[in-house]
Amino acid sequence: MNAVPMNCMQRTLTALGQREPDRVPLFLLTAMQGARELGVSIQDYFSRADWVAEGQMRLHRKYGGDCLYAFYYASIETEAFGGDTVFIPDGPPNCGAPIIRRFEDIDALQVPELGQSPGLLRVLQTIDLLKAQAADTVPIVGVAISPFSLPVMQLGFDSYLELMHEQPDRFQRLMTINQAFTVQWANAQLKAGATAICYFDPVSSPTIVPRATYLKTGYPAARATLAGIHGPTATHLASGRALPILEDLIATGTAVVGVSALEDLAELKAAAAGRVSLLGNLNGIEMRRWTPAQAEMEVKRAIAGAGVGGGFLLSDNHGEIPWQVPDEILFAIAEAARSWGRYPLTWVRDGADPDAC
């Protein structure tokens, strides 16, 4: 057993190195919840960089998670392209009307300047503030939507699927523009102090497109984009299945894969074989109605499935915990991670039943 407690950064880096730290790192991806901590609306919260930084620090102290999450909301990236965002009082902000209304609009689309986007500048300022407080003791996770998944917001999902299948030239032009944007955006976050970039790419999941399509589209986009990002990346499929393309994801050069609650962690762990770390896969939707005892059992199941040997970060399966999840459940998850996640996970090695609390 590791006698000396590690700090969050040491714990995370050890796990990502496929070794066992003092305990399983907990990546409790609470974004909106900072608004509740500060007693302001979600819309107001995301309007000020210092509030988001303060919210993240309070959440980190409150639950004892192992990362700071600099994610605002997905459509902040389409705001840079001229889009808008629709805020709701009890959930993640939504993307407004598509910025590409006709496929022809792609012909004139340009890579936006980061400096011209107030939203992106706020995120960078938040990262800067977090870095000043956390130094190198807590990983700061930045977020970039993949060039291949961004068009869901740029065009609308149905139009995007039609573009992908019917207009390969325009699809390729859009990928080129989006890749340049994503690389620029991810590197700006790293420069501001982010430790790693979570590359959200749900469309690449075989839940959304078949692997054959992915290999011709999302895969080359990921390889090119990740190669241009000057720091570690975690590919997150945001609840989509990962196993059928796990080898391909590893070949993109990503260090971590965010996996679905619909998948078996032990199976994924065996397939990963120490070549990539896993992030997941607590069911964020069900979490809303869990009891503390159930939360503890779910944490045990996840740790039993993927914890041994390191290479595992405990998290939810979507990359964002819903607003409706009660405090007591988040506390129960954090407590269970601390008590059942202590290496060397003797209870797992001894074959104990994770369902027996």
Next chain:
Amino acid sequence: MDDLLGPFRQSLESLDRLAAESLFEQAVERSSPLGAVESLVVPALEQIGGEWQSGSIALSQIYLSGRLCEELVERVLPASDPDRKHQPRSAIVVLSDFHMLGKRIVYALMRASGFELLDYGRMEVDELVARCLRDRIRVLLISVLMLPSALKVREVCAGLQASGGEVKVIVGGAPFLFDPQLWREVGADAMGRNAADAVTIVRQWMDNMP
């Protein structure tokens, strides 16, 4: 017709439009437009829906094959066709959400299966309840992607009940897939795990409606 089903499903999965059209035309020639829908399109879409559930088919294939089937059926069974007339008044809506793909898929599959239904687009709770009552809707299909939207189904069901409307509500979308108890919690009558489920459930209801 069984000999056409496998190749037709394959043509949809691989998005081979020409093959799908040819097989569908053969089915129409062998029986009737409605016969081809019933014995070729509906079972093929049901099988594809089941494959999505098990993870072997992607959402893009469901969407694009549904659109293709909708086109095929529309050619032989237009909206005014008498075979569409004996159905309960039905509507489909995205509730308080900005994600329209799920509704488009279900709408396409319902129409490809011979149903006629009103497309309400995107609505909030009060507007939806009022519209359902005004249109004397008997079956309401609600699609959502986000959890807050899914939770609002409870208000829709309560509003319909309070107004005395006899509306059966079927819900679908990611929150219901990830939490299989959620549809009961919000007071819906059924949950479709995929678009083909919606077709099957509405058919069953239709058979039992006066």
